[in-house]
Amino acid sequence: xxxxxxxxxxxxxxLPADESAALIERxxxxxxxxxxxxxxxxxWRIPGRRGNxxxxxxxxxxxxxxxxxxxxVWPYAxxxxxxxxRHPMTAVS
Amino acid sequence: xxxxxxxxxxxxxxLPADESAALIERxxxxxxxxxxxxxxxxxWRIPGRRGNxxxxxxxxxxxxxxxxxxxxVWPYAxxxxxxxxRHPMTAVS
Amino acid sequence: xxxxxxxxxxxxxxLPADESAALIERxxxxxxxxxxxxxxxxxWRIPGRRGNxxxxxxxxxxxxxxxxxxxxVWPYAxxxxxxxxRHPMTAVS
Amino acid sequence: xxxxxxxxxxxxxxLPADESAALIERxxxxxxxxxxxxxxxxxWRIPGRRGNxxxxxxxxxxxxxxxxxxxxVWPYAxxxxxxxxRHPMTAVS
Amino acid sequence: xxxxxxxxxxxxxxLPADESAALIERxxxxxxxxxxxxxxxxxWRIPGRRGNxxxxxxxxxxxxxxxxxxxxVWPYAxxxxxxxxRHPMTAVS
Amino acid sequence: xxxxxxxxxxxxxxLPADESAALIERxxxxxxxxxxxxxxxxxWRIPGRRGNxxxxxxxxxxxxxxxxxxxxVWPYAxxxxxxxxRHPMTAVS
Amino acid sequence: xxxxxxxxxxxxxxLPADESAALIERxxxxxxxxxxxxxxxxxWRIPGRRGNxxxxxxxxxxxxxxxxxxxxVWPYAxxxxxxxxRHPMTAVS
Amino acid sequence: xxxxxxxxxxxxxxLPADESAALIERxxxxxxxxxxxxxxxxxWRIPGRRGNxxxxxxxxxxxxxxxxxxxxVWPYAxxxxxxxxRHPMTAVS
Amino acid sequence: xxxxxxxxxxxxxxLPADESAALIERxxxxxxxxxxxxxxxxxWRIPGRRGNxxxxxxxxxxxxxxxxxxxxVWPYAxxxxxxxxRHPMTAVS
Amino acid sequence: xxxxxxxxxxxxxxLPADESAALIERxxxxxxxxxxxxxxxxxWRIPGRRGNxxxxxxxxxxxxxxxxxxxxVWPYAxxxxxxxxRHPMTAVS
Numbered sequence: 001x002x003x004x005x006x007x008x009x010x011x012x013x014x015l016p017a018d019e020s021a022a023l024i025e026r027x028x029x030x031x032x033x034x035x036x037x038x039x040x041x042x043x044w045r046i047p048g049r050r051g052n053x054x055x056x057x058x059x060x061x062x063x064x065x066x067x068x069x070x071x072x073v074w075p076y077a078x079x080x081x082x083x084x085x086r087h088p089m090t091a092v093s
Numbered sequence: 094x095x096x097x098x099x100x101x102x103x104x105x106x107x108l109p110a111d112e113s114a115a116l117i118e119r120x121x122x123x124x125x126x127x128x129x130x131x132x133x134x135x136x137w138r139i140p141g142r143r144g145n146x147x148x149x150x151x152x153x154x155x156x157x158x159x160x161x162x163x164x165x166v167w168p169y170a171x172x173x174x175x176x177x178x179r180h181p182m183t184a185v186s
Numbered sequence: 187x188x189x190x191x192x193x194x195x196x197x198x199x200x201l202p203a204d205e206s207a208a209l210i211e212r213x214x215x216x217x218x219x220x221x222x223x224x225x226x227x228x229x230w231r232i233p234g235r236r237g238n239x240x241x242x243x244x245x246x247x248x249x250x251x252x253x254x255x256x257x258x259v260w261p262y263a264x265x266x267x268x269x270x271x272r273h274p275m276t277a278v279s
Numbered sequence: 280x281x282x283x284x285x286x287x288x289x290x291x292x293x294l295p296a297d298e299s300a301a302l303i304e305r306x307x308x309x310x311x312x313x314x315x316x317x318x319x320x321x322x323w324r325i326p327g328r329r330g331n332x333x334x335x336x337x338x339x340x341x342x343x344x345x346x347x348x349x350x351x352v353w354p355y356a357x358x359x360x361x362x363x364x365r366h367p368m369t370a371v372s
Numbered sequence: 373x374x375x376x377x378x379x380x381x382x383x384x385x386x387l388p389a390d391e392s393a394a395l396i397e398r399x400x401x402x403x404x405x406x407x408x409x410x411x412x413x414x415x416w417r418i419p420g421r422r423g424n425x426x427x428x429x430x431x432x433x434x435x436x437x438x439x440x441x442x443x444x445v446w447p448y449a450x451x452x453x454x455x456x457x458r459h460p461m462t463a464v465s
Numbered sequence: 466x467x468x469x470x471x472x473x474x475x476x477x478x479x480l481p482a483d484e485s486a487a488l489i490e491r492x493x494x495x496x497x498x499x500x501x502x503x504x505x506x507x508x509w510r511i512p513g514r515r516g517n518x519x520x521x522x523x524x525x526x527x528x529x530x531x532x533x534x535x536x537x538v539w540p541y542a543x544x545x546x547x548x549x550x551r552h553p554m555t556a557v558s
Numbered sequence: 559x560x561x562x563x564x565x566x567x568x569x570x571x572x573l574p575a576d577e578s579a580a581l582i583e584r585x586x587x588x589x590x591x592x593x594x595x596x597x598x599x600x601x602w603r604i605p606g607r608r609g610n611x612x613x614x615x616x617x618x619x620x621x622x623x624x625x626x627x628x629x630x631v632w633p634y635a636x637x638x639x640x641x642x643x644r645h646p647m648t649a650v651s
Numbered sequence: 652x653x654x655x656x657x658x659x660x661x662x663x664x665x666l667p668a669d670e671s672a673a674l675i676e677r678x679x680x681x682x683x684x685x686x687x688x689x690x691x692x693x694x695w696r697i698p699g700r701r702g703n704x705x706x707x708x709x710x711x712x713x714x715x716x717x718x719x720x721x722x723x724v725w726p727y728a729x730x731x732x733x734x735x736x737r738h739p740m741t742a743v744s
Numbered sequence: 745x746x747x748x749x750x751x752x753x754x755x756x757x758x759l760p761a762d763e764s765a766a767l768i769e770r771x772x773x774x775x776x777x778x779x780x781x782x783x784x785x786x787x788w789r790i791p792g793r794r795g796n797x798x799x800x801x802x803x804x805x806x807x808x809x810x811x812x813x814x815x816x817v818w819p820y821a822x823x824x825x826x827x828x829x830r831h832p833m834t835a836v837s
Numbered sequence: 838x839x840x841x842x843x844x845x846x847x848x849x850x851x852l853p854a855d856e857s858a859a860l861i862e863r864x865x866x867x868x869x870x871x872x873x874x875x876x877x878x879x880x881w882r883i884p885g886r887r888g889n890x891x892x893x894x895x896x897x898x899x900x901x902x903x904x905x906x907x908x909x910v911w912p913y914a915x916x917x918x919x920x921x922x923r924h925p926m927t928a929v930s
Binding site for chain 7: 665
Binding site: 124 | 188190214217218221228229230231232233238239241268269270271272273274275276
C-alpha cells in the first residue's frame with residue numbers, strides 16, 4: 001500500500017545551527033536506509049518549502065507509523081499522510 | 094487496518110425529495126451489508142450534520158476504496174478518510 | 187454518551203527532552219487508568235501526527251471535561267471534541 | 280447538558296420565494312415548541328447572517344440530534360454544534 | 373446589547389507554572405466581579421479547550437472593550453467577539 | 466456605535482440578468498436612504514469584488530440588523546459584521 | 559520536470575448521469591494516451607475523493623498546461639499543481 | 652501603481668457551452684485592449700486553474716476597478732487584488 | 745486613495761512588559777503624527793483584538809508602505825491592507 | 838519558465854536586532870546578484886507584509902530551488918511558489 005507523505009520540517013531549520021545541522025545529517029542517513037529498504041519510493045523537494053514530499057510504501061498504517069517515528073526529525077516535524085488507492089485506469093493496464 | 098471515515102452527505106438532502114428518499118433507503122441497505130461484513134465497525138451521527146462518521150476496517154486503501162465507491166450516495170458525497178495506526182499504549186496491553 | 191476526541195500534542199515533543207519524556211510517561215499512566223475505567227473506549231495514532239485520536243465515553247460534557255483536564259499533557263495540548271449521536275441505522279439493529 | 284448551536288440557513292432564503300416563506304413559517308412554529316419545552320434556552324440573530332445562534336439544552340447528543348432533525352429547515356441547513364461544560368468559576372458559586 | 377465572547381487562553385497555560393497560576397487566580401477574581409456586575413451573563417468551558425465561551429452584556433462595543441481589557445489575561449488571550457441581535461421569534465413572545 | 470460591514474453580493478450577479486438589474490436598482494434606492502439617514506457613514510468598493518464594504522452606525526445590534534434585513538439583496542447576500550470600539554488614541558484627542 | 563497534480567472532479571459526478579458517464583469514458587481514453595506518452599507517470603485514487611492524484615512529467619509549465627487543458631473534464635475540474643524539485647538526497651545517489 | 656490581480660473564472664466554464672464560448676471570445680477582445688492600453692502589463696495561466704493571474708497598472712484603485720468591471724466575465728468572476736509597492740532594493744537601482 | 749488597514753499587534757503584548765510599554769508609547773506618538781498629517785483618517789479597536797483597524801489615505805501603495813514601515817510596531821505586526829475604490833453610489837451623489 | 842514567488846520573512850524581523858539587520862544586508866546583496874542574473878525579473882513589497890513577492894525565471898523547478906536555497910533568509914522564510922504558464926492571449930501576440 002502506498003501513501004503520499006508530506007513532511008514540513010520548518011522548525012528543524014529554526015533550531016540552533018549546529019543542532020539543526022546534526023539533525024539533518026542523521027535524517028539523511030535514516031532517509032537513505034528507508035530508500036534502500038523500499039519504504040520511500042519517490043522523494044522530492046517542493047521549491048521554497050523547508051521539507052519534502054514523497055511516495056512511501058508500507059504494509060499498513062502501523063508499518064508506516066513505525067517508519068515515520070524512526071525519522072530523527074519526527075519530534076519537530078509536522079507530517080501529513082494521505083492514503084493512496086489503485087486507480088481503476090492503472091488497474092486495467 | 095482501520096480508517097476514520099467522515100461522510101458529508103449534505104447534497105443528498107438537497108436533491109428532489111423522492112430522489113433523496115430513495116437514495117437514502119438504498120444507502121441504508123448497503124450500510125447494513127457493510128456492517129454485517131465487518132467493514133463498518135462503528136458508526137455515528139454528528140449532531141446537526143447531514144452525514145455520518147465511522148470507523149471502517151479494510152485490508153488496505155484499495156479495499157476501502159471499493160467499499161466506499163459501493164455506497165449509493167458516493168457520487169454526491171464528500172468523504173474524508175484518515176488512516177489509523179495502533180497506539181503504543183494499546184499495543185502494550 | 188460518546189465523543190470523538192483528537193489530541194494534538196505537538197508542543198509536548200518540543201519541550202526539553204527530559205521534561206517531555208517525563209510528561210509522556212505520566213500521560214501513559216493516566217491514559218491506562220482512563221482506559222481501565224471505560225472512559226477511553228478506542229484509541230489510535232494518526233500516522234505522522236504527534237498526538238492521538240480516540241472515542242471517549244462520559245455521562246456528559248462536564249464528566250468529559252473532568253477527564254480531559256486530568257491528562258498531564260492538558261496544559262500543552264490542543265484538543266478538539268466532537269459529540270457523537272447514535273445513528274438511526276445502528277439504533278434499528 | 281447545554282450546547283451552543285449555530286444554524287446557517289442561507290440556502291433556505293435561496294429557495295423559490297413561496298417555498299422559502301412556507302418553510303420559515305413552519306420553522307417558527309417548531310422553534311416556539313422547542314422554546315416552550317425548554318430545549319432552546321437562548322436564541323439570537325447574528326447581524327447580517329441568514330440563520331441564528333442559540334443555547335440548547337438536552338440530556339445528551341441523541342436527544343439534541345432528535346430536536347435538530349425535527350427542524351423543518353434541517354435538510355437545507357448547515358448546523359454546527361459545540362458541547363458546553365460547566366466552568367469551574369460558575370461551579371463554585 | 374449582548375455579545376458572544378470566546379476567549380482562547382492557551383498561551384496563559386504555556387507561561388511558567390507560577391506565573392500562570394497567579395494570572396489565573398487574578399482572572400477568577402476579575403471574572404467574579406464581572407459576573408456580579410451582570411457583564412458576564414453566561415459562562416462555559418468548551419471541553420478540551422484552554423479558555424471559555426460566554427454571553428456578555430454591555431451598552432455598546434466601547435463598554436465591552438473596557439470590560440475585556442480589564443481581564444488580567446487580556447495581553448495573552450486571543451478573543452473573538454460576535455455581536456448578537458434579538459431574534460424575531462423571541463421578540464414576538 | 467459603529468460597525469464594519471462587508472457585503473458579498475456575488476450571488477446577485479449570478480441571477481438572471483433582468484432580475485439582477487432590478488434588484489441592484491432597488492438596492493441603490495435603499496442604500497441612498499440609509500446614507501441620508503446616517504446609518505451608512507462610509508462606503509467603498511473593494512476592487513474586483515462583487516459587493517461593498519462600509520462603516521455603519523446604529524444604536525446597537527438590533528438596529529443594525531433591522532437596517533441590514535431592509536436591504537433588497539439581503540436574501541442573497543453573505544454579510545459579515547465587525548463591531549468597532551473607540552480607540553484609546555482617538556478617545557484622547 | 560515533475561509536478562504533483564491533484565484533480566478534484568466532484569462536479570463531473572454531479573452532472574446528469576449519461577453526460578457524466580460519457581465524460582468519464584472520454585477522460586479515460588485521454589488518460590491512457592497521456593500515460594502512454596509518459597506525461598502521467600504515477601496515478602492514484604485518494605479513497606473517498608471523486609478525483610485523482612498523480613505525478614506528471616512535462617518540460618515546463620506550458621507543456622503541463624497543454625496536457626491538463628486536453629483533459630475532457632478540464633472545464634469541470636478543480637486542479638491543483640505543485641512543482642517538484644529533485645531532493646539533495648536523491649541527487650546524490 | 653501596480654496590482655497583482657488573480658481572476659478565478661471557473662464559473663464561466665460551467666455556463667452552457669455556447670454562452671461560455673461567446674463570453675470567452677468577448678473577454679479576449681477586451682483583454683487585448685487592456686494590454687494595448689498598458690493596463691495589463693503581464694499575464695499568465697496558472698496550470699490547472701480556470702482563470703489567470705497578472706500584473707495590472709492603474710493610477711489608483713478607482714481606475715483599476717473601472718478596468719476590472721469592464722471585463723465581460725466580471726459578473727461571473729471571483730477576483731482578488733493585491734496592491735504592490737516598490738521594493739527598497741529596486742528603488743535603489 | 746484610501747485603504748482599509750488592519751494591524752494585528754498581538755506579538756507586541758507578548759514582549760517583556762517594559763519593552764512592550766515603551767513600544768506602545770512610541771507607537772501612539774507616531775500614530776498621532778499620522779492622524780495629524782491626514783494619513784490615518786479613521787481608527788478603531790475591534791473588541792477583544794490586540795490591534796486596530798483603520799482607514800488610511802495615501803497617494804499610492806508606495807506612500808502607504810512608507811507610512812506603515814514608519815510605525816514602531818512594524819517589525820512585530822501582522823498588517824493586512826485592502827485597497828478601496830469609490831462606490832458608484834457615492835460617486836453619484 | 839516563470840514562477841510567482843512569495844516570500845514571508847516575518848520571522849527574520851523577530852530575530853535579535855543586529856542578527857536581523859546583518860541577515861537583511863546579506864539578503865540584499867544576494868537579491869541584487871539574482872536580479873543581475875535575470876533570475877528575479879520583477880520584485881515588489883506588499884504593503885504591510887514583512888516580505889516580498891516577485892516573478893522569478895528559471896529553467897525548471899531544480900534551478901529555482903537552487904536559487905531559493907541560496908537566499909540568506911531561506912532557513913527563516915516561508916516561501917510559496919506558483920508555476921506560471923504562457924496565456925493563450927499573450928501566445929497569440
